[in-house]
Amino acid sequence: MRHVAALAGVGIKTVSRVINDEPGVSEATRSKVLNASQQLNYQLDMAAGSLRRAGRRTLSVGLLLPSVSNPFSGEINRAMEDALGARGIAVFAASLDDDPQREKAIVAAFLGRRVDGLILTPITRSQAYVIPEHSRDLPLVFIDREPVGIEADAVVTDNATGAAKAARHLISRGHSRLAYLGDRTDIQTARERRRGFIEELGRQGIPTSTVPVRENLHDEESARLAALELLTATEPPTAIFSSQNLVTFGAMRALRELGLSKRVALIGFDDFTLADMMDPGVTVIAQHPERIGKLAAERLLARIDGDKQSPHTYVVPSELIQRGSGELLPPA
Amino acid sequence: MRHVAALAGVGIKTVSRVINDEPGVSEATRSKVLNASQQLNYQLDMAAGSLRRAGRRTLSVGLLLPSVSNPFSGEINRAMEDALGARGIAVFAASLDDDPQREKAIVAAFLGRRVDGLILTPITRSQAYVIPEHSRDLPLVFIDREPVGIEADAVVTDNATGAAKAARHLISRGHSRLAYLGDRTDIQTARERRRGFIEELGRQGIPTSTVPVRENLHDEESARLAALELLTATEPPTAIFSSQNLVTFGAMRALRELGLSKRVALIGFDDFTLADMMDPGVTVIAQHPERIGKLAAERLLARIDGDKQSPHTYVVPSELIQRGSGELLPPA
DNA sequence: GATTATTTTGACAACGATGTCCAGTCGTAG
DNA sequence: CTACGACTGGACATCGTTGTCAAAATAATC
Secondary structure (H helix, E strand, O other): OHHHHHHHOOOHHHHHHHHOOOOOOOHHHHHHHHHHHHHOOOOOOHHHHHHHOHHHOOOEEEEEEOOOOOHHHHHHHHHHHHHHHOOOOEEEEEEOOOOHHHHHHHHHHHHHOOOOEEEEOOOOOOOHHHHHHHHOOOOEEEEOOOOOOOOOEEEEEOHHHHHHHHHHHHHHOOOOOEEEEOOOOOOHHHHHHHHHHHHHHHHOOOOHHHOOEEOOOOOHHHHHHHHHHHHHOOOOOOEEEEOOHHHHHHHHHHHHHOOOOOOOEEEEEOOOOOHHHOOOEOEEEEOOHHHHHHHHHHHHHHHHOOOOOOOOEEEEOOEEEOOEHHHOOOOO | OHHHHHHHOOOHHHHHHHHOOOOOOOHHHHHHHHHHHHHOOOOOOHHHHHHHOHHHOOOEEEEEEOOOOOHHHHHHHHHHHHHHHOOOOEEEEEEOOOOHHHHHHHHHHHHHOOOOOEEEOOOOOOOHHHHHHHHOOOOEEEEOOOOOOOOOEEEEEOHHHHHHHHHHHHHHOOOOOEEEEOOOOOOHHHHHHHHHHHHHHHHOOOOHHHOOEEOOOOOHHHHHHHHHHHHHOOOOOOEEEEOOHHHHHHHHHHHHHOOOOOOOEEEEEOOOOOHHHOOOEOEEEEOOHHHHHHHHHHHHHHHHOOOOOOOOEEEEOOEEEOOEOOOOOOOO
16 A cells, blocks of 8 residues: 555555545545556555454454355355345355364354354354353354354244144144154254154144154264164154255165155155155255345344344244155055 | 453563464463463454564465355365365355356455465456466465466366266267257356367267257256257257256256156266266266365465465366266167 | 573564544635 | 635554564573
């Protein structure tokens, strides 16, 4: 900036004014400065600016997702980028891997970079460790999973209701021998989905104690094995609910191996590409990651802009998409 | 930091030394400082530090991908994060959307944040616009697509060779009426794949002028329509090569609609989830995004560490994965 | 105990920008 | 011709940190 000022023959502050479109600069000097800055290929250093700027805005935020390589997270990431990019805010994206240690390390890295806000998918038992920052007015929005040990905005899917919807759907097709395949129990959404599913069975008069529940299935292979086991037991279930993408894939593989794809009903939580191209098409409880991402970004921006209303949890409804696998009837 | 120094009753520079693990601090003062910084919940401001620090490192890099929501990009993003995170480097990820304007805007945003390096998937005709920065020693690695108008490292898939492999595979199964479905021609990889495919046909003695080539298919629907058109023409192809994921999906839909899934061969460029669960399984030329991402990250780190060797393009080989659709034989 | 070598420490300027505030310049009205 | 406000421009301190360098404290040596 000094160099530009020198080349243009003006003061350094005048350059700052031109670059930041502040008023009070004549057309003549304005173009002199712009010329000079073009010639030197000058670019404003935002970091240096934010050091002095009111509110210390860095125009960057930290986004912590289950994993940037997971399609659900990818959609959220994208929605974020779109909503925040319009305001000139850049996004640091990082992957949680459902590791509490990692969560803390990543949050620390974000804080060290003085982000203007944090959007977090947590896995720690309590997120009280961000209270100091949050009470110093650091905007904070939780996404996909609700916060524990701290009051802050959150945007989540109606996990329990969605799972209950699946249960009701299967029961209404005449199923009474249902099974549940779930993810790690330290993941809040997994617990919620199980709760919603089981409670709905209870409401519909199905004895819940006999319902096979297999949990802590975190990948395709363990889900496949669990499903195989269930399906080859005596009195196998006539319908399966799987609480997550990879678990659904594992269940699909098990069903195919046993030639049961068209005989045992399946509903999965989470939509996925080509679900309609399977045989039969896979019925799912679809989440809306783009809406979740957009809403979370909007809440964050509102907080950044000084919104002081008390924290609130926003629920984005899920949607049952019928494609065939969830509409299979139990054997007569 | 001032406050920490005050509370610990030491000079500000001593605090800096402790925080940065510099030598020459006695155990006694060290723990005094650590105590104070704990009490105040102090966190180093990297931005301020990088202002003065030798080399002005910000410990952040900019990553420009086709779209963070696309699984291929997601894998690359993840590999990047893993390789760079180990060095404490955070990643700004952004989506290109194959829009040249957007590319320039995003690169400018990265530069304004003084990233330590840039990893770019370009769509502009020429990337000469980054020459000033690059010659001022800004590390730069192109990914997936090779640079034009500037000399820099690149990490790409062997697009032409991979497509040729597909052609050879189909021809060896007896096909002679092949068709090509391709993406937008302003995308370098799309052009390379077409070239590789067509040239291989030539080498194998198939008259290339009669091969139907449909290009500029950027989404599933346009690909589906193009495929439908090809397949319902007189003398339809007995084998199709699709140059990209979404195009492959479109072709799959068209084949299914016409009941030809098991009669017309299909090979797609790009692997995808559940490809083996389709009926028939979809034969693909798989890329290795994790390897591409890892290698690009390694090259970037090497450059950051001062590697001065002349720019080089690294090619990550693709892999033909046989799953059934590419092994269908032509009707007798 | 004096002197030197070594370690530990802090004062200060600087990084690149912006906020504050004051000094010119100019046009216009009295 | 003076006075006054509006506009324009620049000097300077400052943000939080680190590099430089010299001072102070401590240890080692004779």
